[in-house]
Amino acid sequence: MKDYLATHIFKSEEMKKKFHEVVSSTSPEDLKKGVTGEKIFNKSTMHCIGGLTLTAGKFDDETGMCTFYLSDGEKVFINYKGKGTGGVGGSGNFIIIGGTGKYANISGTGFSSRQNLKGKAGMAHSMNQMSGEYTF
Numbered sequence: 694m695k696d697y698l699a700t701h702i703f704k705s706e707e708m709k710k711k712f713h714e715v716v717s718s719t720s721p722e723d724l725k726k727g728v729t730g731e732k733i734f735n736k737s738t739m740h741c742i743g744g745l746t747l748t749a750g751k752f753d754d755e756t757g758m759c760t761f762y763l764s765d766g767e768k769v770f771i772n773y774k775g776k777g778t779g780g781v782g783g784s785g786n787f788i789i790i791g792g793t794g795k796y797a798n799i800s801g802t803g804f805s806s807r808q809n810l811k812g813k814a815g816m817a818h819s820m821n822q823m824s825g826e827y828t829f
Contacts, residue, residue, distance in 0.1 A: 707810050708818075712820065715820065715822065733765075734763070734823075736763075737762060739759050739821070740759065741759035741760075741773075743755060743756055743757015743773070744757065751777070751779065755776065755783060756772075758771065759771045768793045769792040769796055769799055770790050772787065774786055781808070782808040784804070784806040785804070786802065786803070787823070787825065788801075788802055789802070789827050799827055800827065801825055801827030801828060802826065804825060805821055807822070
C-alpha cells in the first residue's frame with residue numbers, strides 16, 4: 694500500500710468518539726481493505742426512512758428503507774428490519790432490492806448494527822456497521 698493521508702471532519706465530539714471506537718476495534722488488515730478495496734460501497738453515504746414502536750425503552754419492529762449514494766453517482770436501495778433500545782441503537786437484517794444504472798440488478802442480504810449519535814433535533818443520526826453479500 695502506498696502512503697496516503699486521510700482527514701476526517703466530525704460534526705460532533707460524540708461522532709468523533711464513536712468513529713475512534715470503531716477504528717480502534719478494527720484490525721489493520723480490515724482497515725486496509727476498506728481503504729484500498731474496489732468495493733462499491735466504499736466512500737458512499739446513506740439516507741434512511743423508517744419507523745418503530747418504542748415500548749418500555751425497547752423496540753423489536755423497526756422497518757424501513759435506505760438509499761446508498763455511491764461515489765460513482767449510482768444508487769443502491771435496501772429494506773431493513775431490526776430491534777434495539779431507544780436512544781442507544783439497534784441491529785437487524787437488510788435486503789438489497791435494486792439500484793440504478795450498472796447496479797439495476799443488484800441483490801443481496803446482510804446484517805447491520807448501529808449506535809445512535811446526538812444530532813439535529815427531530816432527526817436520527819447514527820454510525821452503522823454493515824456486512825453482507827451482493828451480486829449484480
